[in-house]
Amino acid sequence: QHQQQQQQQQQQSIPSHPIIKDLSDAIKFLSQPLSLDGYNLNHVEYVISMYMGSMAQCRIHGKEINRLGGIDHLMTILYTLIGYWKLKEQSGKNASGSLEGSEQDTYELELQVANVILGALRDLSCGNALNRIQIGQYDYQIQSKETCGNDVPVVISTDISTSANARIYNGIRITSFFITRHAHQTWEEIPKAELKSMTNALGVARNITHSTPYNCKALHETGMTSVFIDRLLGKVQSADQNGNATLSLSFAKSHLGEIASCRSLPDSSKPWREACYRLAGTLINMAEKCRDAAIECAGDEDIIWILIDSWGGVKDWNALFDTGDLKKAIPVLHLGLFAVLTEKLRMEGEEGDCREQVMNEARLRVRSKNGHVDEIHSKRMLLDVIHGILENEKRRKLRAQERENSRKANR
Secondary structure, three states, X not given: OHHHHHHHHHHXXXXXXXXXOOHHHHHHHHOOOOOOOHXXXXXXXXXXXXXXXXXXXXXXXXXXXXXXXXHHHHHHHHHHHHHHHHHHHHOOOOOOOOOOHHHHHHHHHHHHHHHHHHXXXXXXXXXXXXXXXXXXXXXXXXXXXXXXXXHOEXXXXXXXXXXXXXXXXXXXXXXXXXXXXXOOOOHHHOOXXXXXXXXXXXXXXXXXXXXXXXXXXXXXXXXXXXXXXXXXXXXXXEEOOOOOEEEEEOOOOEOOEHHHOOOOOOOOOOOOHHHXXXXXXXXXXXXXXXXXXXXXXXXXXXXXXXXXXXXXXXXXXXXXXXXXXXXXXXXXXXXXXXXXXXXXXXXXXXXXXXXXXXXXHHHHHHHHOOOOOOOOOOHXXXXXXXXXXHHHHHHHHHHHHHHHHXXXXXX
16 A cells, blocks of 8 residues: 555656647647656657658648648757757766766657657658758747756857857757767767767758758858768868867778778668768759859769769769660769769869760770779779760760650650
8 A cells, every 4th residue: 555655656746748639739749848857858759759750741741740830849859959968068078978877868868859850850851842941941049038948058059160159059050960969980989879860860961952052052151061071081070289170081991992992882781871871962962052062072082982872873884985785874863963073074174075075085995994994093084984974964865855755746
């Protein structure tokens, strides 16, 4: 009987949550100020998983979720979590490394909530232009008071931009936080749960940059193009003797040797392969709608090789130079990759009228090697590949137009 009384007292001490019957109730619950006790965090994660936890749910209800303010509430929860983590850092506690006991347990719950939110935002932004814009243009309204619910700072300093006054308060910076918080760590050093949050955030970045100029330009202006490039190249941040930030290479040698080790995506055995694939996809999307991003990508030959690899790569070198089956050579060219390749040729002075001559010379080089190409990724080889890709894309479009004209003529 005494034990029953204790159980009843414990049950009475647990705060009750409102009954959630539908999507409207769920979003109303998520609009409340976030409490970081474990019971509430578990319920927040449960509610998001139940109503926005799958691609199907986000596709069917994405428009309604946005109309009811769901996207803004999800972003606000992320903002609040970042605020708590920043407060811990200011007190000398690294949320991802130096916590113990109940604090570590709470942090893991917080990270689970962040992961499920990032997954929901990733799916909500897939195939929905209005949701992509809403995520990118989200702006936490800074009030005259210095704190919001639960004493979270209204503006939180961050180092994702070169600007000393950079603040996390909008959708672009909130998303970028989860991508940049491990800039000083190699892929192998990033904890599993936090690699998941980075991968989910990269999924958000890739989706919100699809055919959305505002988000592409905002990410570039925030300095994320160079962040994405450095991470793909295996560069991590460190500090010199004077405390100034520097970059150093962290990748290991591949079967082709060091020269080729950062010129393709990691193989499927690496847990960070999907993150790298989404990094490359984001850069390609940004390059399509932001010329400055395309120019920055075109300035690094290793990145061009990686972007070509992420797009599908060159499957048939002979076909690329008119000696094989074009359909097997390359997939349909993404407009963002087209922008990067075009900018590279412009930088090298090989654009426009000289392409036919360059292609003829490239064919001779390939035929002289009986269809074999160098394993060493030379600049000349890269430029030959770029010319081949662009020329074959031109031929593909002409053939498609011919088929369309023939179809119309036979009606």
